[in-house]
Amino acid sequence: MTEEGKKKLFSAVQPSGAVTIGNYIGAIKNFVTLQDEYDCIYAVADLHAITVRQDPAALRRNTLELMALFIACGIDPNKCILFVQSHVPAHCELTWVLNTIAYPGELSRMTQFKDKSAKHAENVNMGLMDYPVLMASDILLYQAALVPVGADQKQHLELTRDLAIRFNNRYSGTFTVPEGYIPKGNGARIMSLADPSRKMSKSDDNPNAFITMSDDRDTIIRKCKRAVTDSGNEVRFAEDKPGVSNLIAIYTAFTGKTIEETEREFAGKGYGDFKLAVGEAVADALAPVQAEKARLCKDKGYLNQVMKEGAEAASRIARKTLSKVYRKVGFYQGE
Ligand code: TRP
Numbered sequence: 001m002t003e004e005g006k007k008k009l010f011s012a013v014q015p016s017g018a019v020t021i022g023n024y025i026g027a028i029k030n031f032v033t034l035q036d037e038y039d040c041i042y043a044v045a046d047l048h049a050i051t052v053r054q055d056p057a058a059l060r061r062n063t064l065e066l067m068a069l070f071i072a073c074g075i076d077p078n079k080c081i082l083f084v085q086s087h088v089p090a091h092c093e094l095t096w097v098l099n100t101i102a103y104p105g106e107l108s109r110m111t112q113f114k115d116k117s118a119k120h121a122e123n124v125n126m127g128l129m130d131y132p133v134l135m136a137s138d139i140l141l142y143q144a145a146l147v148p149v150g151a152d153q154k155q156h157l158e159l160t161r162d163l164a165i166r167f168n169n170r171y172s173g174t175f176t177v178p179e180g181y182i183p184k185g186n187g188a189r190i191m192s193l194a195d196p197s198r199k200m201s202k203s204d205d206n207p208n209a210f211i212t213m214s215d216d217r218d219t220i221i222r223k224c225k226r227a228v229t230d231s232g233n234e235v236r237f238a239e240d241k242p243g244v245s246n247l248i249a250i251y252t253a254f255t256g257k258t259i260e261e262t263e264r265e266f267a268g269k270g271y272g273d274f275k276l277a278v279g280e281a282v283a284d285a286l287a288p289v290q291a292e293k294a295r296l297c298k299d300k301g302y303l304n305q306v307m308k309e310g311a312e313a314a315s316r317i318a319r320k321t322l323s324k325v326y327r328k329v330g331f332y333q334g335e
Contacts, residue, residue, distance in 0.1 A: 006037070006039045009038040010146075011042055011147060012138055016049045022190035024073070043084065045085045045138070083314045143321060147178050193211070229247070233271055235269065250282060254281045
């Protein structure tokens, strides 16, 4: 906690290409809300990104673009710390120390490691296996109490807690043991538009399954019109209507309306009208974000300044934790 008594909250997003509206609704949109309530620290996780092959020029561009997108979505560098992970060397330094208390057995059992190893069989590297230890370092360096993570990262957060407890037990209390943060209200998981039993993902082979934050108006509307719905014709949020419910979740997230308001608004109307309205609502909401992101991307000087100040602020906190860790493990640090 800080002097103001606010809890610290850490999260990060990888700059590994397109950001979907699922990432926005599930993560970035909440990051914006959280910055008033907590001391928030947000990173662009480029060190994590290279655990799968990246084109260097694309990684550089994606890093800048993600930074711009964060700010365009409303993350305010004056309210929180916003930085690029590789700009703060302490992340790698703490990872090395935590590696000495992490076991290959527990890391090779991680679901994401197994999935990614299967998917990138030609590039199963040590970084991919060590990914959760780097993530633990991200969180523990800032003594974060809260970490908003999606379902796919819960196991990594569990490991972070285990490592924190293990270190604290071996070397005495050093790290805050973090908790997952489950967003209040619309914590909806956005599903594929083509198959509502699967999570919306930018790596889906079918480009109609997802909407990205940079899709243009026509593309967004076309994808919504093609979205898989369910039998019947009623716009109602229900377990047996996964396609329609997913569209309702998207609609409410972008309009701020409730599920009930939405059901009432479309009572007596068919799926066609509803899908068009969803597309228009998403396109309307994204237009100003896209314009602001484009403006920021042209203002590299400003983005560089934000990154620099963010990295400095992050480093100050991270260095404190790291020197405590170095002292505890017995590294000689002069007098
Ligand atoms: N691994 C996370 C993801 O892909 C991103 C991430 C990196 C992260 N470090 C983190 C999330 C620390 C929360 C906390 O979604």
